[in-house]
Amino acid sequence: MAGKIPRIEAREQDPQTRRTNFQEVCLGYTADEAMLEATRCLQCRNPKCVSACPVNIRIPAFIAATAQGRFAEAAEIIALDSCLPAVCGRVCPQETQCEGLCILGVRGQAVNIGKLERFVADYSREHEPVVLHTAPANGRRVAIVGSGPAGLSCAHDLAKNGYAPTIFEALHKAGGVLEYGIPEFRLPKETVVKSEIDNLKKAGVRIETNVIIGRTLTVDALLNDEAFDAVFIASGAGLPKFMHIPGENLNGVVSANEFLTRTNLMRAYDAAYDTPVYTGRRVAVVGGGNVAMDAARSALRLGADVTVVYRRTEKELPARVEEVHHAKEEGVAFRMLANPVAVLDDGRGWVRGLRCVRMELGEPDESGRRSPTVVEGSEFELEADTVIMALGTSPNPLIASTTEGLAIDRRGCIVADEHGTTSRKGVFAGGDTVTGAATVILAMGAGRRAAAAIRRFLSEPDDARRQTD
Amino acid sequence: MGMSGVLPLFIRLYVVSKISFIFVTKTAIHLINFMSIQEKPEIVCARAAAGEGVEGLIIKKRKLAENIYLMAIYAPRIAKAALPGQFVIVRAGEYGERVPLTISDYDAVCGTVTLVTQVVGVSSRLICRKAKGERLTDIAGPLGRPSEFVHKTPDELKAVRWLFVGGGLGAAPVYPQVKWLHARGATVDVVVGAKSASLLLFRKEMQAVCSALHIVTDDGSAGQKGLVTDVVRRLVEEEGARYDRVVAIGPMIMMKFVAQLAQSYQLPSVVSLNTLMVDGTGMCGACRVTVGGKTQFACVDGPEFDGALVDFDEAMRRQTMYRPMETERYQATR
Structure with a gap:
């Protein structure tokens, strides 16, 4: 049946x-x-x-x-x-x-x-809110850096087993990418995000906002001065990438992170809030991932005509099919096989458009995707009042640079194994800060595995833990 | 002064003397402390006054000039971690923007950071309207890299002849830097400039920590009449003063001209860029500036940069990105 x-x-x-x-x-x-x-x-x-x-x-x-x-x-x-x-x-x-x-x-x-x-x-x-299970407190305290999906799920598993997790969040609101990144129309903040986080708080998870680990406190201060037994670093994806093409610092060029943070975390679409956000009449979004779709669909809702500029074809778009489908239904235009080579100045320091080249797909590269190459003499201009760069992120060096002995890889991501174990004893890491930008659920998986590893680590006898730092 | 003020005074004596006892004799320390206490009789130690758990509480508020206010905020972790050159992000109200403000002073014992804010738009107006005893909704920091000199030894610092230039509101963030250097025995000359006498900030405080203080106003109502660059030119070209390093903090346009002038003397300069910011931790890229032909983020790579390498014209233009919207909202709301 x-x-x-x-x-x-x-x-x-x-x-x-x-x-x-x-x-x-x-x-x-x-x-x-x-x-x-x-x-x-x-x-x-x-x-x-x-x-x-x-x-x-x-x-x-x-x-x-x-x-x-x-x-x-x-x-x-x-x-x-x-x-x-x-x-x-x-x-x-x-x-x-x-x-x-x-x-x-x-x-x-x-x-x-x-x-x-x-x-x-x-x-x-x-109707019937779930009461998350908790165990009697075992006296162990774990500091979690970042209140995004990795940090929250790690905190959940720890609280469930009697550990006392405290999450330190750099921004003024808990949720990480769920708050600043994913738009309200995909993930309502008050009804969904806040209530799931409140539920975790009821289960004993402490969240301290406005604490920037690496600045307000270091990882070492968490272990030494604030007497946490372990630290889980789940600080997220990091700094927005740019293309390093001429005109990229013109007024009207923003990263998707900035555009989405203004719109989501700072609620720029709601007149009650003081945050400004600018779209102008035409917006070009450069990139083809979920973040690009979120930015494009947000700009549309703020009243602009939106074109997504992507250097491969629709088949290669890294965004979810559903997101692309939704964007199209709503009227987002797509300019495939196009790559910006310069942002154009209106003469007063503002964007007037993009100069692009047409691309064609060559042989598959290491990732299996066919790599785009420039079609000679194919330059064209695309008008735009705002350009949103949605090109991914590079790791934020703040924690690695302030934590002695914490190994990072060539890209600058924190090195951690599948259990979140880093080069520092008692310091675990997971989510985007280890893998580079990925998905909510992968970060949650990393948080769960780290929680299990932290439990194993903290159940070792004290002297075994303190050795070989 | 009531009882509440007595204990904190002792604490202050203790801290200041602990920092500087190597450099100055005990008698001198007491004299300096006595002077600084005389200047700030209203300072009340935050820990005593407020107790724990009220981060963001405004412990002290003082009007420095028309539309310019000084506030001491209870934020013990920030006060403990803060170093010269760093800034905080504050938010006043649930609907407010995140506003970056350079730290003007900090006191790890009392757990306070001092901020100076001028009403220039909706958000700064919201901050300035908060009264003593009220709370800022959020305060986060310290952000940005500290001034480079905090990594140097007192001997290295003493070997440098420093010139600081603070224009307008910029005098406030200059203060903790000069104070730091002074406490380590360095010789620091300071130029403080403003439109007119009533807008001069931190004059007395600065006097207590610098070797020579030069005042300049646009209208000549105090000190020399003219611009900060006129004073620098006078000091270097007419009076033969020799400096090894210039630090300029103030309006972008002032920093641009100080940096240019310094370059003409082959003098290295440092400027502190007050760019647009949203998160202040490197996430948004609103603060990007071109320094030596490369894009840098003022929040994580700065806020201090080599003045000779900064593209000031771009930085000034980028500051105006949301200005029409901000002006509109400022005028539409009260």
Whole structure:
């Protein structure tokens, strides 16, 4: 029977309406839709979806409970492995993870695991909030640097097992990329992010905002002066990259990080807030990842015509298919096989456009993607009042440069193994600060593995831990 | 002075003397301390007055000039970590912007940092309207790299003939730098400039920590009439003063001309760039400036740079990016 019911897609705000507001695009399932979709799950004995999930959520079990309308129980099952289900149900790339390995997907359409998770999390928040499990305090204190997905999930697993985690956040709000990076229309801040973080606080996770590790306190100060037993560094992706082309410092050229931080964390789209953000009439977004899509769709909502400029073709776009689809529906234009070579000055120090060259795809490179090469004599101009550079990030040197003996790799990322173990005893690291910019869920997985490693480390006898620093 | 002021005075005596006892005789220390206490009778030790857990509390507020206020903020971790040259980011109110402000003084024992703010827009107006006993919503720092000289030994510092130039609000961040150098026995000349006498900042404080203080105002209402560069020119060209290093903090345009002048004397200069910023930790890139042909982030690579290498025209232009929107909001709100 499962195979006969078509996959149920969640309802969405109409593209023409949503392109003018910052409310959530996806409206989610009703209870009936969720129960029906849940019946599609084959309840595999050896579920591949679970192993494809970076935090190994017991997917068939929560779906079985959902199918029977036992939503609160489904939420409890998810909470065993994830503290951010309402977040992950919204922003995980399920198509390459759990849903990507769903057996139904081989012949037909995978179970809509993401939307089910989202429904269960939302239901739980609105009706019967999950009480996260805690254990009696064991007296061990762990400092966590950064309140993004890696830090939060590490804190969750530690609190669950009786450890006392304190998260230090550099910004004035907890959440990391969930707050400053991902737009409100994909991930509502007050209803979703804040409530999931509040739930963690109830489970004993302390969060101190406005503390910049590497400046306000160093990692060594955390271990020595503030007497933490271990430190987990989850400080995120870092500094925005630029192209180093002429005109890049003209007024009107911003990084996606700046544009999104102004819009999300600083709520520039809301007139009640003092933060300015500038788009002008035409915005060009350079890049093709999820961040580029977020910037493009935000600029659209601020009233601009938006073109994404990308040097390969649609097939190579690193952004999720769903994000590209949404962007197109909303009216974002795409200029593929184009690469900026200069930002053009209007004569008064402001952007007037981009000079681009056309590209063609050559042989596949190491990453397997066909590398673009310039078509000779193909220069053209693209008008723009604002240029948003969404080219990725390079590591922030702040922590590495202020922590003696912490090894970094050639790119400047902190070196850590799969358990988050670094070159410094008692110092663990995970998430984007180790891998470079990746996804929310991968960072959460790193946070969980680090929590396990920290527990093992702290259960060693004291003298064994203190040796060989 | 009531009882509340007594204990802190002793603490202050202790700290200042601990820092400088190697360089000056005990009697001199007491004299200096006595002077600085006389200048700031209203200072109350934050720890005594406030207790723990009220980060951002405004311990002291003083009007320095029209639209310019000095505030001592309770922020013990920042006060403990702060070094000359660094800044903080503050936010006044849940709807407020993150505003970078250079630290004008800090006191690790009392747990306070001192900030000087001038009303120039919506956010600075919000900060300046906060009263003593109220809290800034957020204060984060210290941010940026400290001044390079904090890594030098007293002997190295004493071997340098320093000239500091503080223009307008820039006199405030000059103060902790001069104070640091003075405490280590260095010889520091200071030029403080402003539009008019009533806008001169930190005059007395500066007097206590520098070798020679030169005042200059646009209108001649105090000190020499003219610009800070006129004073520098007079000192170097007419009076034969010799310096090894110039540090200029103030409006971008002033720093540009001081750096140019210094370069004409083959004198290395350091400037502190007050660029736009959002997070202040390297994440947004709003603060990027061109230094020696390379893009740098003022928040993590600076805020201090070699004055000879900074592209000031670009930096000044970039400062104006949101100005029309800011002006509009400033006028539309009260």
